[in-house]
Amino acid sequence: MKIICAINGKERIFLAHKATYSSVSGEIIGIVGVMLDITELKKAEQALLKTEEIRKKEIHHRIKNNLQVISSLLSLQAEHFSDREVRESFHDSQNRVISMSQIHEELYKTGETGNFETFDFKPYLQKLANELFSSYVVGDQDIHLELDLESVFLGMDTGIPLGIIINELVSNSLKHAFPNGKGEIQIKLHRIGSGKIEDEDRGTDRREPPEYLLVVSDNGIGLPDEIDFRHTTSLGLQLVNLLVEQIEGSIELIKGAGTEFRIKFRENACEA
Numbered sequence: 001m002k003i004i005c006a007i008n009g010k011e012r013i014f015l016a017h018k019a020t021y022s023s024v025s026g027e028i029i030g031i032v033g034v035m036l037d038i039t040e041l042k043k044a045e046q047a048l049l050k051t052e053e054i055r056k057k058e059i060h061h062r063i064k065n066n067l068q069v070i071s072s073l074l075s076l077q078a079e080h081f082s083d084r085e086v087r088e089s090f091h092d093s094q095n096r097v098i099s100m101s102q103i104h105e106e107l108y109k110t111g112e113t114g115n116f117e118t119f120d121f122k123p124y125l126q127k128l129a130n131e132l133f134s135s136y137v138v139g140d141q142d143i144h145l146e147l148d149l150e151s152v153f154l155g156m157d158t159g160i161p162l163g164i165i166i167n168e169l170v171s172n173s174l175k176h177a178f179p180n181g182k183g184e185i186q187i188k189l190h191r192i193g194s195g196k197i198e199d200e201d202r203g204t205d206r207r208e209p210p211e212y213l214l215v216v217s218d219n220g221i222g223l224p225d226e227i228d229f230r231h232t233t234s235l236g237l238q239l240v241n242l243l244v245e246q247i248e249g250s251i252e253l254i255k256g257a258g259t260e261f262r263i264k265f266r267e268n269a270c271e272a
Helices: 039-078 084-113 121-136 156-177 235-246
Strands: 002-007 010-022 028-037 118-120 142-149 153-155 182-191 211-218 250-256 258-266
Touching: 010 039, 039 084, 084 118, 084 121, 084 156, 118 121, 121 142, 121 156, 121 182, 153 156, 156 182, 156 211, 156 235, 156 258, 235 250, 235 258
Parallel strands: 142 182
Antiparallel strands: 002 010, 010 028, 118 153, 182 211, 211 258, 250 258
């Protein structure tokens, strides 16, 4: 039992143990107790915890800065090439690095409230999507973004792959879905069973890690019928399939008036 009390106006923390003692006949005749002052031990534990938090915060800050340097180097290197496809490849790589950098920025900011292990994916996704639009939409293009997002707390092992997946799918839509320069891209992210997105597992009592559904869709021209997104030469779609597998998720393509990717995944690091 832990007891907190004030002695001479200062708070002290004690660890208390107690036990009964009996007579020869077995009758309980009293209680004996011991109190151990653990105040200094608790102070040392708190100091170590604070040091660890500072260390983690500094690590995320340095990684973010290093990734931003890499992004700048890719941008500079791209200027040395005149071939459009080469420059586009550098641009795509730069956006992938930026998506990772922003994860560490969110973890750095979240750490200010005491948690360096998870972060709210919603503000990160909003920022990522808006920066992608700023990067690709130019001139008189009339392409809109619609977000329908729930606050979802993810660990880095899920957040980084998911950020790159969204980067690839949104980039593909921005580059290929709207040859006439007009259209809309939607991104939805909700916990399955939250009432936002229905699912066949809703209402079950299985005690499993929370499952989420990410939907990235557009109302553009759609993928050509002959393209199998699971077996394609497109580096972006290859990367999407690889990363979905990495987070042990599933991906489904729905064709129709545009393109819709539906990705289900679980977050094992925390409960949202």
